[in-house]
Amino acid sequence: MDFQNDDTVGHRIKAFTDRVSMLKANDMYFYNQPIEEIRGGAKVLVRGREMGMYASYSYLGLVGHPRINEAAKKAVDKFGTGTNGVRTLAGSLTLHNELEETIANFKHAEAAVTYTSGYVTNLTVVSTLMGRGDYVLSDKLNHASIVDGCLMSGAEFRRFKHNDMEDLEHRLQQIPSGVSKLVIADAVFSMDGDVIDLPKMVELCKKYGAYLMMDEAHSLGVLGKTGRGIEEHFGLNDVVDIKMGTLSKTIPSVGGYVAGKKDLINYLRHASRAYIFSAALPPAQAAAANEAFKVILDEPWRIEKLSQNTKLFISGLKSAGFDTLLTTTAIVPVLCGSDDQAFIMTREAQRNDVFVLPVISPAVPEGLARLRATITAAHEPSEIERAMDVIVTAGKKIGII
Numbered sequence: 001m002d003f004q005n006d007d008t009v010g011h012r013i014k015a016f017t018d019r020v021s022m023l024k025a026n027d028m029y030f031y032n033q034p035i036e037e038i039r040g041g042a043k044v045l046v047r048g049r050e051m052g053m054y055a056s057y058s059y060l061g062l063v064g065h066p067r068i069n070e071a072a073k074k075a076v077d078k079f080g081t082g083t084n085g086v087r088t089l090a091g092s093l094t095l096h097n098e099l100e101e102t103i104a105n106f107k108h109a110e111a112a113v114t115y116t117s118g119y120v121t122n123l124t125v126v127s128t129l130m131g132r133g134d135y136v137l138s139d140k141l142n143h144a145s146i147v148d149g150c151l152m153s154g155a156e157f158r159r160f161k162h163n164d165m166e167d168l169e170h171r172l173q174q175i176p177s178g179v180s181k182l183v184i185a186d187a188v189f190s191m192d193g194d195v196i197d198l199p200k201m202v203e204l205c206k207k208y209g210a211y212l213m214m215d216e217a218h219s220l221g222v223l224g225k226t227g228r229g230i231e232e233h234f235g236l237n238d239v240v241d242i243k244m245g246t247l248s249k250t251i252p253s254v255g256g257y258v259a260g261k262k263d264l265i266n267y268l269r270h271a272s273r274a275y276i277f278s279a280a281l282p283p284a285q286a287a288a289a290n291e292a293f294k295v296i297l298d299e300p301w302r303i304e305k306l307s308q309n310t311k312l313f314i315s316g317l318k319s320a321g322f323d324t325l326l327t328t329t330a331i332v333p334v335l336c337g338s339d340d341q342a343f344i345m346t347r348e349a350q351r352n353d354v355f356v357l358p359v360i361s362p363a364v365p366e367g368l369a370r371l372r373a374t375i376t377a378a379h380e381p382s383e384i385e386r387a388m389d390v391i392v393t394a395g396k397k398i399g400i401i
């Protein structure tokens with residue numbers, strides 16, 4: 001059947017197809033550009049050209065690390081390439097238990113459980129814990145996987161203003177007594193790069209008897225002196241009930257985890273559908289993730305270098321006149337204005353071998369389209385200076401600064 005019919009689905013697909021054709025004709029289509037090779041942590045080959053990589057989540061530059069690659073290869077030799085089953089059947093390997101123990105230790109938690117992606121982790125954990133009659137309070141800028149988990153749970157879903165603790169308190173006060181409440185937020189926001197006000201959030205959760213869940217996709221390995229994340233960043237000890245994170249960003253693997261109290265984790269193992277009905281992490285990915293946590297502890301210079309690189313980039317762009325919102329982390333929004341301005345900025349940057357990507361509406365509000373640049377420990381300061389020159393020159397040419 002033709003999907004350009006005269007109905008709503010047909011219209012939607014046709015409008016989209018036309019928009020994509022127009023963008024392609026103007027060399028402004030940047031979706032799914034294949035990387036041909038990764039050279040070191042911060043350089044990639046795209047369309048036959050070597051570019052500086054400013055869109056990767058490999059915050060500590062661990063992708064391709066010899067120790068991690070070696071661990072993955074050993075796991076393949078020993079266990080093969082698949083798990084051929086869910087954890088509760090043939091899928092549980094000693095590698096999974098080792099990885100979960102490593103995560104629990106890293107997060108200073110009693111136990112941890114892993115799933116096959118961060119997205120699935122949020123879906124299954126929120127919908128397993130919460131249900132009809134319960135209340136979930138979610139930051140307005142939370143990741144799509146959290147939103148989807150909340151919707152799937154069937155709980156009352158309330159969104160509070162971004163990082164606004166007064167609004168959160170107001171909403172907590174409106175919840176009737178005697179029901180379960182969960183407050184959930186990204187630790188570092190994936191589009192803006194700012195950090196959640198955890199101390200105040202903890203105080204409110206205690207005051208109103210709510211559970212607290214943090215998504216550490218962009219804070220693991222980034223925040224805290226030893227990269228342990230948001231609690232370490234604020235000097236708080238075990239204040240988050242449900243410590244969620246992914247194994248696909250700082251950790252160069254794939255998967256998601258939750259760390260927390262033993263009883264919670266054991267309950268999730270028995271009750272969460274993604275654990276029971278979806279295959280276990282493949283051996284190479286489990287082993288790679290396990291080794292990556294150890295490398296983070298053995299090579300603390302990476303965290304320090306990431307922090308220096310981030311400061312260099314943010315302060316340079318700000319002093320050139322760019323608006324980078326409230327970021328203090330490795331995610332740096334470089335505001336451009338309209339969607340088209342963000343596309344043109346991207347085109348200019350990529351033509352000058354800086355691989356950066358745009359974020360446009362509806363992922364961010366209209367008028368706040370941006371480049372979302374990411375900085376890693378694999379960048380050299382001289383490379384960052386060059387990338388900034390390219391971005392600043394483009395910004396002036398287009399009239400953004």
Ligand SMILES: *Cc1c(COP(=O)(O)O)cnc(C)c1O
Binds near residue numbers: 118215248
């Ligand atoms: C990337 C991301 C996820 C999903 O993780 P995957 O491992 O890529 O599925 C969840 N939450 C946040 C905040 C993210 O940025």
